[in-house]
Amino acid sequence: MKIVQKLLMVILLLATIHTNAQTGNDALANTKMKHFIDALMKKMTIDEKIGQLNLPGSGDIVTGQASNSDIGKKIKEGSVGGLFNIKSIAKIRAVQKVAVEETRLKIPLIFGMDVIHGYQTTFPIPLALSCTWDMDAIKQSARIAATEASADGICWTFSPMVDICRDPRWGRIAEGAGEDPYLGSQIAKAMVQGYQDNDLRKNTSIMACVKHFAMYGAAEAGRDYNTTDMSHLTMYNTYLPPYKAAIDAGAGSVMASFNEVDGIPATGNKWLLTDVLRKQWGFKGFVVTDYTGINEMIEHGMGDLQKVSALAMNAGVDMDMVGEGFLTTLKKSLKEGKVTMQQIDNACRLILEAKYKLGLFDNPYKYCDEQRAKTEIYTPANLKVARAIATESFVLLKNNNNVLPLKKSGTIALIGPLADTKSNMPGTWSVATDLDKSISVRQGLENAVGSQAKILYAKGSNLDADSVLEANETMFSRSLNRDNRSAEELKKEALDIAAQADVIVAAVGESSEMSGESSSRSDIRIPKTQRELIKALVKTGKPVVLVLFAGRPLALKWENENVPAILNVWFGGSQAGNAIADVLFGDINPSGKLTTTFPQNIGQVPLYYSHKNTGRPLPEGKWFQKFRSNYLDVSNDPLYPFGFGLSYTHFEYSNLKLSSNTLSSNGKITVTATLKNTGDKDGTEVAQLYTRQMVGSITRPVKELKGFERVFLKAGESKTISFSIQPEDLKFYNSQLKFVAEPGAFKVFVGGNSRDVLEAGFTLK
Numbered sequence: 046m047k048i049v050q051k052l053l054m055v056i057l058l059l060a061t062i063h064t065n066a067q068t069g070n071d072a073l074a075n076t077k078m079k080h081f082i083d084a085l086m087k088k089m090t091i092d093e094k095i096g097q098l099n100l101p102g103s104g105d106i107v108t109g110q111a112s113n114s115d116i117g118k119k120i121k122e123g124s125v126g127g128l129f130n131i132k133s134i135a136k137i138r139a140v141q142k143v144a145v146e147e148t149r150l151k152i153p154l155i156f157g158m159d160v161i162h163g164y165q166t167t168f169p170i171p172l173a174l175s176c177t178w179d180m181d182a183i184k185q186s187a188r189i190a191a192t193e194a195s196a197d198g199i200c201w202t203f204s205p206m207v208d209i210c211r212d213p214r215w216g217r218i219a220e221g222a223g224e225d226p227y228l229g230s231q232i233a234k235a236m237v238q239g240y241q242d243n244d245l246r247k248n249t250s251i252m253a254c255v256k257h258f259a260m261y262g263a264a265e266a267g268r269d270y271n272t273t274d275m276s277h278l279t280m281y282n283t284y285l286p287p288y289k290a291a292i293d294a295g296a297g298s299v300m301a302s303f304n305e306v307d308g309i310p311a312t313g314n315k316w317l318l319t320d321v322l323r324k325q326w327g328f329k330g331f332v333v334t335d336y337t338g339i340n341e342m343i344e345h346g347m348g349d350l351q352k353v354s355a356l357a358m359n360a361g362v363d364m365d366m367v368g369e370g371f372l373t374t375l376k377k378s379l380k381e382g383k384v385t386m387q388q389i390d391n392a393c394r395l396i397l398e399a400k401y402k403l404g405l406f407d408n409p410y411k412y413c414d415e416q417r418a419k420t421e422i423y424t425p426a427n428l429k430v431a432r433a434i435a436t437e438s439f440v441l442l443k444n445n446n447n448v449l450p451l452k453k454s455g456t457i458a459l460i461g462p463l464a465d466t467k468s469n470m471p472g473t474w475s476v477a478t479d480l481d482k483s484i485s486v487r488q489g490l491e492n493a494v495g496s497q498a499k500i501l502y503a504k505g506s507n508l509d510a511d512s513v514l515e516a517n518e519t520m521f522s523r524s525l526n527r528d529n530r531s532a533e534e535l536k537k538e539a540l541d542i543a544a545q546a547d548v549i550v551a552a553v554g555e556s557s558e559m560s561g562e563s564s565s566r567s568d569i570r571i572p573k574t575q576r577e578l579i580k581a582l583v584k585t586g587k588p589v590v591l592v593l594f595a596g597r598p599l600a601l602k603w604e605n606e607n608v609p610a611i612l613n614v615w616f617g618g619s620q621a622g623n624a625i626a627d628v629l630f631g632d633i634n635p636s637g638k639l640t641t642t643f644p645q646n647i648g649q650v651p652l653y654y655s656h657k658n659t660g661r662p663l664p665e666g667k668w669f670q671k672f673r674s675n676y677l678d679v680s681n682d683p684l685y686p687f688g689f690g691l692s693y694t695h696f697e698y699s700n701l702k703l704s705s706n707t708l709s710s711n712g713k714i715t716v717t718a719t720l721k722n723t724g725d726k727d728g729t730e731v732a733q734l735y736t737r738q739m740v741g742s743i744t745r746p747v748k749e750l751k752g753f754e755r756v757f758l759k760a761g762e763s764k765t766i767s768f769s770i771q772p773e774d775l776k777f778y779n780s781q782l783k784f785v786a787e788p789g790a791f792k793v794f795v796g797g798n799s800r801d802v803l804e805a806g807f808t809l810k
């Protein structure tokens with residue numbers, strides 16, 4: 046035997062011994078945990094068991110329409126299993142002390158929080174993070190979030206949010222990873238790994254809670270909390286994969302969604318929470334409702350509080366967030382035979398197991414280390430990572446005549462309601478951060494140029510004059526920051542400084558509260574007041590760069606036609622301003638690619654790359670033909686397709702080759718192409734692989750993402766990129782909901798976005 050082979054065998058043997066030892070250790074740990082929890086549960090009364098299922102909000106940070114009272118008293122009585130959205134180690138320590146010193150059984154509380162895109166150090170909003178296509182970076186952001194949160198008393202996060210969304214009207218599109226199930230699944234996995242670090246016993250790990258289970262992103266008309274209704278085929282092939290990926294990656298908990306699924310609210314849906322989640326996917330953790338999710342089933346028309354609470358328990362819910370339906374009705378339902386003791390025991394056990402796995406029984410103050418709180422939160426190192434990741438998340442949508450990058454010289458007019466605001470930088474769901482510490486665009490630009498260039502600033506307009514935000518000014522004061530001068534006065538000031546400048550940078554778009562929960566919009570253009578400002582700026586004839594803030598894809602037809610450069614910066618987090626300057630001045634070459642299709646107008650929505658062909662597709666190159674699937678007033682094309690994003694350099698794809706034009710059932714095809722940086726700047730390109738099954742037992746999408754790679758190339762450099770395709774990658778759920786790959790012809794596409802691709806083909810045998 047050759048030495049290499051021998052070496053391989055030894056490595057294999059060692060790996061097997063290690064795996065077996067690991068499995069053995071896990072089994073031992075599970076038996077130990079079982080004995081501990083058995084013994085504890087023997088001592089628990091029914092009330093104490095039901096108490097574990099109760100999750101009140103702390104009242105510290107309010108994220109819903111109801112709140113809890115008498116929390117201290119309830120904790121002492123053993124009627125509380127955990128608390129959420131409580132901030133500061135001192136407060137958490139004090140509450141935990143009550144639980145472990147003043148209750149009969151001294152069971153520690155679990156502390157949850159919406160740590161969605163960072164804790165105090167905020168990263169770009171999740172939709173922006175997804176545009177990095179950088180799984181290491183996304184994982185690292187979750188790791189840093191977990192380290193900071195766990196240093197401040199938190200051991201459980203309500204993240205990742207993995208709801209696929211194809212409707213930009215929905216404000217919560219900002220919280221997810223976009224429209225694609227493949228990319229969404231990779232991101233779900235990276236986030237769970239980042240939070241949990243493969244070992245919940247570490248004091249820097251926090252438990253993930255994948256949400257919102259399920260199909261919440263398909264709310265009809267993009268209106269939050271609205272009905273969803275779709276076929277099981279669409280569920281299994283498009284909406285469910287990212288949740289499953291998070292479960293497969295070991296997510297410890299799942300949050301049920303507000304919407305209905307097949308006519309039954311998710312919170313009371315046994316098919317979803319038991320058959321799919323536990324039986325089909327083997328989920329072993331616990332299920333928590335969303336905020337008052339049980340109580341909302343009364344409004345859904347499912348019965349009174351007792352009835353809907355029993356419905357939730359029967360469906361497979363373990364923990365009740367805020368609503369106290371379990372706390373106030375389960376005992377009665379037990380007596381009346383509407384729920385069983387075994388169900389209550391099961392739910393209680395799963396919550397105790399989570400606490401056990403987090404090490405809270407060994408040390409209830411495990412996450413209350415004052416030293417860590419002082420040294421591990423909002424550190425310069427974390428902020429540096431946040432800045433780097435933010436630069437990767439920006440998407441360059443347009444750059445005519447190489448307006449960008451800007452020179453660090455001359456005079457720059459910085460104009461717009463988002464230019465000099467800190468509170469708008471972190472974006473939605475940044476509950477733990479100190480908004481006023483964020484870096485504004487103005488600060489970022491000034492930091493970057495020092496005395497080399499002159500920066501003039503004017504607000505130019507208020508954020509929004511024509512929506513409910515203005516009418517509810519106090520509610521949205523964080524982001525509005527109104528200036529009481531008239532629109533004309535604001536515009537005049539802007540035009541005056543524009544006249545003195547070489548280039549205009551317009552920081553415009555949505556405020557941070559125009560996306561996120563309960564922030565749907567029926568018009569997804571830039572608000573009118575700002576559109577008028579942009580028109581006036583363009584009219585000056587000076588080059589205009591839009592630095593566009595958005596929590597969703599916006600309809601930018603006019604801007605695309607009239608403004609030379611558009612850099613979409615989403616909401617970039619704590620270091621947004623510095624990161625924006627890094628990219629505007631070319632210290633960093635943009636590499637972000639869209640993970641949601643940008644429509645030309647709202648009427649095209651839902652518009653997504655992975656659509657079906659229909660029986661009357663529009664012939665290629667046409668934008669209208671009678672009796673075809675199209676519109677009279679707009680083409681079917683998106684404004685910017687999925688996967689799209691420009692760079693300061695240019696990339697060219699050529700030479701697409703397959704290692705074979707047939708793929709056997711246990712084989713593999715290698716897809717290669719040459720990628721060349723043909724420009725004069727170094728840069729990173731996200732190369733993408735798509736396939737299409739040409740004939741199927743059910744209709745199949747015209748393209749499906751199957752792989753991607755971030756590739757760095759020096760100016761002029763070229764490289765062979767390579768992807769592999771195996772039959773497993775071609776599987777989908779057929780009409781019997783069997784996961785199969787069907788023999789036949791496939792197309793393969795490789796390119797820098799979902800539209801501009803090279804094409805080849807093979808046959809699956």
Ligand code: BGC
Nearest residue numbers: 108109159203256335336562
């Ligand atoms: C949201 C969840 C969030 C929960 C707790 C709800 O309103 O839908 O995403 O985790 O509040 O803050």
